[in-house]
Amino acid sequence: MREKVTFNMATMPPRIPALADSIPSIINQCDVLNIYLNDFEDDEIPAILRHPKIKLFRSQHEIGNLGDVGKFYFCNTWTEGYVFTVDDKIIYPRNYVAEHIAAIERYGRKAVVSCHGRLLKSPCRSYYHDPAAFYGVLGTIITDTFAHELGTGAMAFHVDTVKASMDDFPYINMTDIYFSMKLQRKGIPILIRKHFRGDFRLSTKHDEHHSIHNTFNKDDSFQTEVVNGFEWKINRC
Numbered sequence: 001m002r003e004k005v006t007f008n009m010a011t012m013p014p015r016i017p018a019l020a021d022s023i024p025s026i027i028n029q030c031d032v033l034n035i036y037l038n039d040f041e042d043d044e045i046p047a048i049l050r051h052p053k054i055k056l057f058r059s060q061h062e063i064g065n066l067g068d069v070g071k072f073y074f075c076n077t078w079t080e081g082y083v084f085t086v087d088d089k090i091i092y093p094r095n096y097v098a099e100h101i102a103a104i105e106r107y108g109r110k111a112v113v114s115c116h117g118r119l120l121k122s123p124c125r126s127y128y129h130d131p132a133a134f135y136g137v138l139g140t141i142i143t144d145t146f147a148h149e150l151g152t153g154a155m156a157f158h159v160d161t162v163k164a165s166m167d168d169f170p171y172i173n174m175t176d177i178y179f180s181m182k183l184q185r186k187g188i189p190i191l192i193r194k195h196f197r198g199d200f201r202l203s204t205k206h207d208e209h210h211s212i213h214n215t216f217n218k219d220d221s222f223q224t225e226v227v228n229g230f231e232w233k234i235n236r237c
Helices: 013-029 067-072 096-106 175-185 212-216 221-228
Strands: 005-011 032-037 054-058 082-086 112-114 117-119 133-135 154-158 190-192
Touching: 005 013, 005 067, 013 032, 013 096, 032 067, 067 082, 067 175, 082 096, 096 112, 096 154, 175 190, 175 221
Parallel strands: 005 032, 005 082, 032 054, 112 190
Antiparallel strands: 082 154, 112 154, 117 133
C-alpha cells in the first residue's frame, strides 16, 4: 500500500486563472493538498479550490504574506509519507507522483528529488543569468543528475530524509536557494531526475508579471550575494 502523499502550494489572487490548469493535474495524485493563500479576501475562494482534499490557509488569519515560503507553512504536519512542494502555474504529468516516488526509492530515500535545478559557479556574476548549468523543468534531462540547487516547485522527498522548518527561510521568495542550502549543510544529495520536454507545461493563464523570476531577474544582486557567500558542493548517493 502506498504511503501518504501530501502536496503543498502557495498562491495569490493573480494566479487564480492558472489554478484551473494546475490543480486538476495534481489533485488525483495526492491524498492532501495544502494551499497557503497570500492576500486573498475571505470571500475570494475560487471554485477550483473547493475540494475535499484541499486544505486552505489564508495569510491574514495565519502569519501574513509569505510568498513562496507559504508552501512550507505546513512543514510541522509533515510526519509521514512523501512530501511534495508544487508551483501554482505548472501543469504536472499524470505520472508525476509515481516517477518522483520511484526516484526517491531508487536512491534509498537518501536524496531530495526535483525536476528543476542548477549548478552554481563560484563566484557567479548573476544568480539567474550566470549558472554553471541549468536543468529546467520544461526541458529534457536525459539522466538522473546531482546538482547544487533544486527548484521547490517540482520537489519531493520522504519524511525520513529531512525535516523542514520555517526557520530555514530568513527571506521570502527564495525557497530554492535556502532549502538547497539546508540540504547542503546536512549533506543530503539533491537529485534532478530524468524527464523530457513536454512532460511539464506552464499554464498560459497566469500573469508572468507576478512571477518571482520576473520580479528579480532585472536585479538579482541579493540572491547573487547569498549564493556567492555559500560553499556549494555536489552530494551524491
